Amino acid sequence: MGIPISQMFTVTTYVLKQKLSGRKRYPLVLMLEPLFRCNLACAGCGKIQYPAHILKAQLTPEQCFKAVEECGTPMVSIPGGEPLLHPNMPEIVEGLVARKKYIYLCTNALLLKEKLHLFKPSKYLSFSVHLDGQEEHHDMSVCREGGHAIAMEGVRAAVAAGFRVTTNTTLFDGADPNSVRRHFDELMSAGVESMMVSPGYTYDKAPDQNHFLGKARSRKLFRAILSNRKKSWQFNTHPLFSEYLMGKQDFECTPWGMPTYSIFGWQKPCYLLQDGYADTFQELLDSVDWAKYGAKSGNPQCANCMVHSGHEASAVDYNFSSLKGFFLTAKKYMFPSLYEDEGAQKLLNEWKPAGHGPLVQIGDKPAAVVVTTSVDESMTSMAGD
Numbered sequence: 001m002g003i004p005i006s007q008m009f010t011v012t013t014y015v016l017k018q019k020l021s022g023r024k025r026y027p028l029v030l031m032l033e034p035l036f037r038c039n040l041a042c043a044g045c046g047k048i049q050y051p052a053h054i055l056k057a058q059l060t061p062e063q064c065f066k067a068v069e070e071c072g073t074p075m076v077s078i079p080g081g082e083p084l085l086h087p088n089m090p091e092i093v094e095g096l097v098a099r100k101k102y103i104y105l106c107t108n109a110l111l112l113k114e115k116l117h118l119f120k121p122s123k124y125l126s127f128s129v130h131l132d133g134q135e136e137h138h139d140m141s142v143c144r145e146g147g148h149a150i151a152m153e154g155v156r157a158a159v160a161a162g163f164r165v166t167t168n169t170t171l172f173d174g175a176d177p178n179s180v181r182r183h184f185d186e187l188m189s190a191g192v193e194s195m196m197v198s199p200g201y202t203y204d205k206a207p208d209q210n211h212f213l214g215k216a217r218s219r220k221l222f223r224a225i226l227s228n229r230k231k232s233w234q235f236n237t238h239p240l241f242s243e244y245l246m247g248k249q250d251f252e253c254t255p256w257g258m259p260t261y262s263i264f265g266w267q268k269p270c271y272l273l274q275d276g277y278a279d280t281f282q283e284l285l286d287s288v289d290w291a292k293y294g295a296k297s298g299n300p301q302c303a304n305c306m307v308h309s310g311h312e313a314s315a316v317d318y319n320f321s322s323l324k325g326f327f328l329t330a331k332k333y334m335f336p337s338l339y340e341d342e343g344a345q346k347l348l349n350e351w352k353p354a355g356h357g358p359l360v361q362i363g364d365k366p367a368a369v370v371v372t373t374s375v376d377e378s379m380t381s382m383a384g385d
C-alpha cells in the first residue's frame with residue numbers, strides 16, 4: 001500500500017462523511033497553485049506561458065490558508081510553477097501541517113537539496129518529485145539536460161533526511177513502457193515511498209501541441225506498464241484509477257474532486273481548462289455548468305482527457321458508492337496477482353522503443369524529431385533550452 005495508514009484513515013473518514021451527508025459534489029484534494037513561475041520550461045506545460053507580471057505574482061500564506069479552510073479537503077497538492085521558488089513556502093507548509101492537512105509539494109527538485117533545511121519532516125508532508133522517466137526521457141520531457149540527475153540527488157537527500165518522498169510521472173506519446181518500468185525500479189531503489197503516473201494533457205498554451213496521447217493509445221500504454229507489476233512497486237493513486245488508465249474501468253470526470261485555487265481565484269471547471277474564475281469555492285460549485293465537461297459531454301477539450309486531476313476522485317467516489325466498488329478496491333489492494341496479464345506482457349515484448357531523430361528548431365527552442373514506432377507516426381518534441 002503506497003499511503004500511510006493514518007492518511008488512508010483520514011481520507012476514508014472524510015469521504016464517508018461526505019457520502020453520509022448526501023453531498024453530491026465534494027472535493028477530495030485541493031490543487032493549491034501559489035505561483036506560476038518556474039525554473040524549467042517544459043514543452044508540455046501550460047502553466048508558465050503567462051506574461052512576466054503574472055509570473056511574478058504569488059499567493060500569500062494567508063490566502064493559501066483561507067483557500068484550504070474554505071475547501072476543507074484532507075489533502076492539499078501544491079503544484080505550480082515551482083513551489084520551492086515561493087519565498088514563503090516553508091511558512092505555507094508549516095501552516096498546513098498545523099492544520100493537519102496531508103500535503104503533496106510537487107517539485108521538479110532542482111532546488112530540493114538546497115532548500116531541504118527550510119522544512120521539517122512530518123507525516124503530513126510529502127515532496128512529490130516530478131520525474132517523467134529514465135534519464136534521457138526525463139531530460140527531454142523537461143527540456144533540461146542534467147535535470148534527472150539533479151532531481152534524483154534531491155530525492156536521495158530528502159529520503160536520507162527522513163522526509164516522505166513520492167514521485168509523479170506524466171507520460172506523453174513516444175513513452176516506452178519498458179523504460180517506464182525500469183524508471184519505477186530506479187525510483188523504488190532510491191527509497192521513494194510511492195509513485196503516481198498519469199497521461200499528459202494538451203494545454204492550449206503548451207509549446208508542444210503534437211505530442212499527446214489519445215485515449216486508445218493511453219490505455220494500451222498503461223496496460224503494458226501497470227500489468228504484471230513488481231512487488232516492490234508502490235503507487236499512491238487509487239487502484240481503480242489504475243484500472244481506468246488500463247481501460248478496465250470507465251469513469252466520467254469529476255472536476256470538482258480536485259479543484260484549483262491560484263492567484264486568479266477558483267478555476268472553472270478544472271486544473272486544466274480556464275473557463276473563468278470564481279471568488280469562493282461555493283461559487284465555483286454553484287456557477288459551473290458541470291454537464292458541459294467530461295467525455296460524455298461532447299466537449300472536444302475533454303474528449304481525450306484521462307488525467308489524474310479529473311478522474312482519480314471519480315475512482316475514489318466509485319469505491320465508496322457501491323459494494324461492488326468497495327470489494328473491487330479491496331481485491332486490488334489484497335491480491336496483486338490480479339494484475340497478471342499475458343496480453344500485456346506480449347505488448348511489452350513487442351513494443352519498439354521510440355527513436356530520437358536529428359535536432360530541429362521549434363520557435364526559439366531546439367527540439368528532437370521523435371519517431372513513435374508504437375503508433376507508426378513521426379512527432380516532434382522539445383529537447384532542451
Ligand code: SF4
Nearest residue numbers: 253270293302305310
Ligand atoms: S475531462 Fe479533463 S479537461 Fe475536461 S473537465 Fe475533466 S479534467 Fe478538465
